[in-house]
Structure formats: C-alpha cells, structure tokens
Amino acid sequence: MIKFIVAKNYDELSKKAAGIIKSVVVLNNDAVLGLATGSSPIGTYKELINAYKNNEVSFKNCISVNLDEYKGLDGENDQSYRYFMNDNLFNHIDIDKNNTFVPNGLNDATEECKAYDNLIDSFGGVDLQLLGLGLNGHIGFNEPADSFSMGTQEVALTESTIEANKRFFEKVEDVPKFAYTMGIGTIMTAKKVVLIASGAAKSSIVKQAFFGAVTPNVPASILQMHPDTTVILDEESATEILELI
Numbered sequence: 228m229i230k231f232i233v234a235k236n237y238d239e240l241s242k243k244a245a246g247i248i249k250s251v252v253v254l255n256n257d258a259v260l261g262l263a264t265g266s267s268p269i270g271t272y273k274e275l276i277n278a279y280k281n282n283e284v285s286f287k288n289c290i291s292v293n294l295d296e297y298k299g300l301d302g303e304n305d306q307s308y309r310y311f312m313n314d315n316l317f318n319h320i321d322i323d324k325n326n327t328f329v330p331n332g333l334n335d336a337t338e339e340c341k342a343y344d345n346l347i348d349s350f351g352g353v354d355l356q357l358l359g360l361g362l363n364g365h366i367g368f369n370e371p372a373d374s375f376s377m378g379t380q381e382v383a384l385t386e387s388t389i390e391a392n393k394r395f396f397e398k399v400e401d402v403p404k405f406a407y408t409m410g411i412g413t414i415m416t417a418k419k420v421v422l423i424a425s426g427a428a429k430s431s432i433v434k435q436a437f438f439g440a441v442t443p444n445v446p447a448s449i450l451q452m453h454p455d456t457t458v459i460l461d462e463e464s465a466t467e468i469l470e471l472i
C-alpha cells in the first residue's frame with residue numbers, strides 16, 4: 228500500500244522527504260541509502276545538509292548506492308551523476324566518500340552491472356531508496372518496457388528521457404544515449420521507498436503510475452506492490468489524484 232503525502236510546494240516536499248531520510252539514519256546509523264539524481268532531490272539534499280550542519284544527524288557510518296549513471300561519462304565530468312552527488316550532497320556532509328557508490332560509466336557494461344549487484348547484495352540490500360519519477364514513469368533509468376528489469380543493467384534512454392535531460396547539457400546531442408541503472412527487482416527489495424515528484428508536468432504520470440494498471444509500460448507502477456512506499460507530491464503534481472487519496 229502506498230502512503231501519499233501532499234506538500235504545499237517543493238520546499239515543503241523537500242523537508243518531508245529529508246525528514247524521513249533523517250529519521251531512518253537516526254534510528255540506524257549505518258543505513259544503506261539508495262539515492263537519486265535529477266531536479267527532484269536537490270531540495271531534499273539541501274535539507275539533509277542543513278540537518279547535518281545543525282548536528283541533527285550524522286552520515287559518518289552510512290553507505291550510499293546511487294540508482295544510475297550515464298555510460299561513457301567519468302566521475303570528474305560535471306554532467307556525470309557521480310559529480311552531481313558529490314556537488315549536491317557528499318561534499319557537504321560527513322559521509323565517507325569511500326562508502327558512496329555510483330555505477331562507473333566507464334567500465335564494461337556486463338562487468339560493472341554484475342559488480343554493482345554484488346556490491347548491493349554484500350550490504351544486505353538498501354534500507355531506504357529515494358526515487359524521482361520520469362515523465363514516462365521511469366524509475367532509475369528503467370524505461371517503459373515489455374517486462375520489469377531485475378538487476379543492474381545497461382539501458383538505452385528513450386527520446387522522452389533524452390529530451391527531458393537535455394536541460395542539463397549544452398546541446399541535445401551531448402546527452403548520452405545509454406546508462407547503467409539499478410534494476411526494478413533491486414529497487415523492490417529496498418526496505419523502504421520514498422518517491423518524490425513535483426510540478427504540474429508530473430500530474431498525469433503520477434495518476435497512471437499509482438492508480439493505473441501495474442505494468443512494465445509504466446515502470447513506477449510496480450511500487451503499488453511494494454510493502455512500504457511513501458509518495459511525496461506537491462499540490463501541482465497531486466492535482467489528478469487528490470480525489471483518490
């Protein structure tokens with residue numbers, strides 16, 4: 228069963244998401260945090276940085292595993308997800324960088340994906356997975372498909388995702404066409420999932436994903452089967468489901 232929280236705006240959404248992450252880390256100092264990139268979690272990460280600076284929480288013993296990385300970009304590239312995580316979170320909190328993991332976009336796909344799954348297994352899985360929601364319902368870079376993916380794999384990004392992500396690049400041609408992503412199977416084994424989505428553009432996919440059929444055509448719909456998922460929306464992304472919750 229999915230729990231829904233409708234926040235007034237992006238700031239409040241970010242505070243709520245950070246509050247859940249903080250409480251997990253306070254209760255379990257060495258929590259394994261599954262993290263996301265993109266626009267949605269930036270506010271949440273700011274809140275976590277503030278909480279750390281105010282001595283409300285320490286990430287010293289935490290481990291983090293990110294959802295995905297563009298194929299072919301190295302961690303020094305300012306468009307890579309490793310760079311994003313360092314810049315938006317890791318450089319500003321006390322997590323040990325050696326305990327932060329993002330798939331390595333330069334490594335061979337088969338080897339990297341297998342190694343990433345083994346790594347997550349060796350930690351006993353993810354305690355809390357933070358997710359954004361793609362306009363086509365993707366989570367991680369698990370794009371609409373005929374079946375749900377299991378483990379980490381190389382994926383071809385869809386036109387819609389490339390289009391949505393071009394805002395971060397100088398030219399659309401610069402957006403990588405492939406990525407490595409944690410699989411849906413792994414996401415589903417996370418003990419707790421927190422998905423955040425804001426803005427009117429997401430309102431239709433929010434309804435499809437959480438009130439439509441569970442189908443690999445809308446990858447996030449599988450979360451309807453997850454035992455502990457909280458979806459945090461703002462008023463704009465929640466417009467189409469307000470009467471349903």
Ligand code: F6R
Pocket residue numbers: 262263264265266267268294295358359360361362365366367368
């Ligand atoms: C990012 C990721 C993606 C994004 C999604 C939403 O690591 O895995 O699934 O969460 O594309 O992106 P934003 O938040 O930019 O709308």
